[in-house]
Amino acid sequence: MTLTYKTVGVVGAGAMGRGIAQIAAQAGSTVRLYDTQPEAVAKAAAELASQWDRLQEKGRMDEAAVRGCKDRLKPAGALQDLADCEMVVEAIVERLDVKKSVFGQLEDITGGKAVLVTNTSSLSVTAIAAGLKHPQRFAGYHFFNPVPLMKVVEVIAGLKTDPQVCAQLAAYARDMGHTPVQAQDTPGFIVNHAGRGYGTEALRIAGEGVADFATIDRILRDQVGFKLGPFELLDLTALDVSHPVMESIYHQYYDEPRYRPHVITAQRLAGGVVGRKVGEGFYKYADGKPQLPP
Ligand code: NAI
Numbered sequence: 001m002t003l004t005y006k007t008v009g010v011v012g013a014g015a016m017g018r019g020i021a022q023i024a025a026q027a028g029s030t031v032r033l034y035d036t037q038p039e040a041v042a043k044a045a046a047e048l049a050s051q052w053d054r055l056q057e058k059g060r061m062d063e064a065a066v067r068g069c070k071d072r073l074k075p076a077g078a079l080q081d082l083a084d085c086e087m088v089v090e091a092i093v094e095r096l097d098v099k100k101s102v103f104g105q106l107e108d109i110t111g112g113k114a115v116l117v118t119n120t121s122s123l124s125v126t127a128i129a130a131g132l133k134h135p136q137r138f139a140g141y142h143f144f145n146p147v148p149l150m151k152v153v154e155v156i157a158g159l160k161t162d163p164q165v166c167a168q169l170a171a172y173a174r175d176m177g178h179t180p181v182q183a184q185d186t187p188g189f190i191v192n193h194a195g196r197g198y199g200t201e202a203l204r205i206a207g208e209g210v211a212d213f214a215t216i217d218r219i220l221r222d223q224v225g226f227k228l229g230p231f232e233l234l235d236l237t238a239l240d241v242s243h244p245v246m247e248s249i250y251h252q253y254y255d256e257p258r259y260r261p262h263v264i265t266a267q268r269l270a271g272g273v274v275g276r277k278v279g280e281g282f283y284k285y286a287d288g289k290p291q292l293p294p
Helices: 015-027 038-057 063-072 096-109 125-129 163-175 191-207 213-224 230-237 239-252 263-270
Strands: 007-011 030-034 073-075 087-090 115-118 138-142 152-157 179-184
Touching: 007 015, 007 096, 015 030, 015 038, 015 063, 030 038, 038 063, 038 073, 063 073, 087 096, 096 115, 096 125, 115 163, 125 138, 138 163, 152 163, 163 179, 191 213, 191 230, 191 239, 191 263, 213 230, 230 239, 239 263
Parallel strands: 007 030, 007 087, 030 073, 087 115, 115 138, 152 179
Antiparallel strands: 138 152
């Protein structure tokens, strides 16, 4: 099998960047991982190393494979270190102005030769590409959390994206053991658009006092068959990520009432009770595990 991209850059070493770096290294690519916070890169590298050690202990990777992944993961101290990357995926803060500025720099740094992709959840791929010199080499590449376990990736063409670039990205998704799905550049693409029905309606059910969070989760998880209840999912994604996504999709559809976000998440976000990563969201967490009611 020929690897589609031998050297890949990942910008943003948070929850998503770390996961993308993991599966790219496991596919055999050299991965240059950059973040404006050097400590985020160091933390991600340490967590990935222990993640690979755990996979070895469980017999899911052998020693040589683990050594290879650790060698291929290259912490980058500056964006310039990504100059030789054939593809760069961005997983930074969900802000159009910041993403546009990073991609403008990446185009110069890579000499316009690299494929540049965004992991945006809700921003328009076409809008991020506007102002780039080579918008044909730019696309959306939307992964899900946790990246190694969630095997789907949406490949999103902006108005000017070359279809060959999407085909290449789909091939690389398969190299990483993921399933690519082509989506149009519309607010929320496929999954986060469908997710409005799941999350927003569950918030309305809770807001109207029909049932509490834990009951709604328990029914949808254990009886209806979703892997996570809507509030467990909101806790995993974290409200500082998901509430702005809900607002963005709502506004991009010209305030369509079906997608209206809920005051419950706005208030919890304002209070900092954003989810699992801070130890408290709709549930309290101890050692990363939810303290579910009996
Ligand atoms: P995060 O907050 O865990 O990590 C973001 C990282 O980006 C931080 O380490 C931050 O220091 C870094 N960063 C911010 N500005 C930067 C810049 N200008 N240059 C380099 N690094 C910068 O965020 P997370 O959850 O990893 O999300 C990242 C992106 O992925 C967002 O666009 C989000 O919408 C998208 N996404 C998130 C999902 C989730 O479930 N958390 C799922 C799918 C997409």
